[in-house]
Amino acid sequence: MISGVKRLWLFAVIAALGMGGGVAEAADGVPGVDVSNWTGDIDWASVASGGGKFAFVHATEGTNYRNPRFDPQFGGAASAGLVRGAYHFAQPHESDGATQAEYFLQNGGSWIADGQTLQGVLDIEDNPYKDRNGKNNCYDLSTEDMVTWLQDFTKRYRARTGRHAIIYTTTSWWQTCTGNSTKFRSNPLWLARWGTDPGELPKSWKKHTFWQSADKGPLVGGGNSFNGSESQLKAMANPPAEVSVTGVAKSRRTYTVTVANTGPHPVTNVKLSGRAFGGQSVVRAPGCTYSGTAVRCAIAELPRGKKVTFTFTTKPRKSKGTVGINVTVGSVKLTLKAG
Incomplete structure (x- = not known):
């Protein structure tokens, strides 16, 4: 994990x-x-x-x-x-x-x-x-x-x-x-x-x-x-807005990404994009759109102190080997891997 x-x-x-x-x-x-x-x-x-x-x-x-x-x-x-x-x-x-x-x-x-x-x-x-x-x-x-x-x-x-x-x-x-x-x-x-x-x-x-x-x-x-x-x-x-991005590979098939507003201002129009790797495709992503290895999510408004968690389910083609998903939120990039 x-x-x-x-x-x-x-x-x-x-x-x-x-x-x-x-x-x-x-x-x-x-x-x-x-x-x-x-x-x-x-x-x-x-x-x-x-x-x-x-x-x-x-x-x-x-x-x-x-x-x-x-x-x-x-x-x-x-x-x-x-x-x-x-x-x-x-x-x-x-x-x-x-x-x-x-x-x-x-x-x-x-x-x-x-x-x-x-x-x-x-x-x-x-x-x-x-x-x-x-x-x-x-x-x-x-x-x-x-x-x-x-x-x-x-x-x-x-x-x-x-x-x-x-x-x-x-x-x-x-x-x-x-x-x-x-x-x-x-x-x-x-x-x-x-x-x-x-x-x-x-x-x-x-x-x-x-x-x-x-x-x-x-x-x-x-x-x-x-x-x-x-x-x-x-x-x-007059500080900038601040958003934290947290990701977890819970298994070879399940990944979660949490976007939290940890700063002083509400934020709007937060975009998340992800792409699965290791020979797998995205098969479920509530609240998001997905096709093949790609997934896209959007948060219209995230009030201060609030967070949104996305869960992605994938279907690996192989039972062994490294798999995962690359996630991008603005300038933040996360790589979540599972063996």
């Missing part, structure tokens, strides 16, 4: 809105800010004219706090032409990760396919309420339990949005409270380290995507930078 998994990247037809202005290509990245209720009312036009290109806005904390200024701050950043994103301040001792992800999603943290909204951020750092809750910096969770909490949050966010949540943390906290876990490479890193150098990174990452270098920046709120160009920042807010 042989199986394969490959991904197909498609162009997403989404216009980037309100992105005028020059391209900031500073040596230390594209400048941005992070704000919360404590920042107060913000003159976003001044942030934009001062060179700010993105903003992270505090949305939620635990499961019982929503920033009362979130809507004007989040909307104001967009109106000024900034790329914006929301963040959730984790309280992992209060409830599980999936529950807090749902609260975040329902209160401003869900990704919007408008071309200027970044995926949400999970802010996980030293417990600032030790005097109030009596927990240590790791919220009294073991490294194993903390990793599980993080996985529950990020998996739920991914399942609901098709995006990998950004993780905001410090290297020291990550080393101490997760055992320097390497299980979060798919999640972009927003590194918190105040100073002139990002320094050592947590083990899950080889580079940071965002860097908070100061708690008070030159514009408003915290001082941050995006580790790339302005065009790359915009691309992060």
Whole structure:
């Protein structure tokens, strides 16, 4: 039995809105800010004219706090032409990760396919309420339990949005409270380290995507930078569609191919073509057309998070020898073989 998994990247037809202005290509990245209720009312036009290109806005904390200024701050950043994103301040001792992800999603943290909204951020750092809750910096969770909490949050966010949540943390906290876990490479890193150098990174990452270098920046709120160009920042807010293709040779006569929408956008008009080899012909393919060794299938629309499985039945001419089917979905090619 042989199986394969490959991904197909498609162009997403989404216009980037309100992105005028020059391209900031500073040596230390594209400048941005992070704000919360404590920042107060913000003159976003001044942030934009001062060179700010993105903003992270505090949305939620635990499961019982929503920033009362979130809507004007989040909307104001967009109106000024900034790329914006929301963040959730984790309280992992209060409830599980999936529950807090749902609260975040329902209160401003869900990704919007408008071309200027970044995926949400999970802010996980030293417990600032030790005097109030009596927990240590790791919220009294073991490294194993903390990793599980993080996985529950990020998996739920991914399942609901098709995006990998950004993780905001410090290297020291990550080393101490997760055992320097390497299980979060798919999640972009927003590194918190105040100073002139990002320094050592947590083990899950080889580079940071965002860097908070100061708690008070030159514009408003915290001082941050995006580790790339302005065009790359915009691309992060407007990612391509993503389709995964999985195939299994269940026997010499039966093959399955699953096409799954694993990205953030619905996709349409997905074409699959296959051709049997090894002296066999296709004799059954529900939902598809077939003739001789060839089979063709089409998916008119595949919503985000959904999948379609095709089953092909063949008739080998010989009882021995290698047989199989070659499958193509867009630029993805799979070869399924059976002995």
